[in-house]
Amino acid sequence: MPPKRNPLNLNPLQLKTLTLLQEMAALGDYSKPGTGGEVIITSLPHAHGDHFHLGSFIVRSQDATGLGNQAVWIALERKGLVRTGAANEVAVTEAGLSYDTGQRDAILLSGGHH
Numbered sequence: 001m002p003p004k005r006n007p008l009n010l011n012p013l014q015l016k017t018l019t020l021l022q023e024m025a026a027l028g029d030y031s032k033p034g035t036g037g038e039v040i041i042t043s044l045p046h047a048h049g050d051h052f053h054l055g056s057f058i059v060r061s062q063d064a065t066g067l068g069n070q071a072v073w074i075a076l077e078r079k080g081l082v083r084t085g086a087a088n089e090v091a092v093t094e095a096g097l098s099y100d101t102g103q104r105d106a107i108l109l110s111g112g113h114h
Contacts, residue, residue: 005100005102006101006102008079008081008099010075010076010079010101011075013065013066013069013072014066014072014075014076015101015102015103016063016064016066016101016103016107017064017066017067017069017072017073017076018076018081018082018096018099018101018103019101019103019104019107019108020054020059020063020064020066020067020107021041021076021082021090021092021096022092022096022097022099022101022104023054023055023057023104023108024041024044024045024054024092025039025041025092025097026055027054027055029043029055030042030043030044030045030054031092034091036094037093037094037097038083038091038092038093038094039091039092039097040089040090040091041090041091041092044067045059045064047061047064049061050062052064054108056110057108057109057110058109058110058111059107059108059109060107060109063106063107073090076096080093080095080096081093081095081096081099082096
């Protein structure tokens with residue numbers, strides 16, 4: 001039997017937010033290594049117009065509303081996917097880094113403009 005999709009029952013906004021955090025964790029412009037396999041998010045991308053750039057991807061601002069939603073952060077932390085620390089430090093845990101959100105292809109759009 002294949003593993004259950006979304007075993008922590010994250011809602012769509014939580015899934016999108018975790019997907020974005022996973023991508024930021026993979027990009028040195030937004031993160032740095034933490035301890036115990038965690039990755040610390042050092043900054044969030046800035047939107048211009050209705051989108052922002054995340055590495056080589058474009059993300060619609062409407063898909064990133066969870067980044068500014070405290071309830072989403074609380075839920076992700078409660079489920080062990082992120083950890084908050086002193087001075088508003090946020091780390092994506094090993095569990096958060098490996099969680100299959102199923103959202104990557106839907107919200108990380110290829111292409112760009114110059």
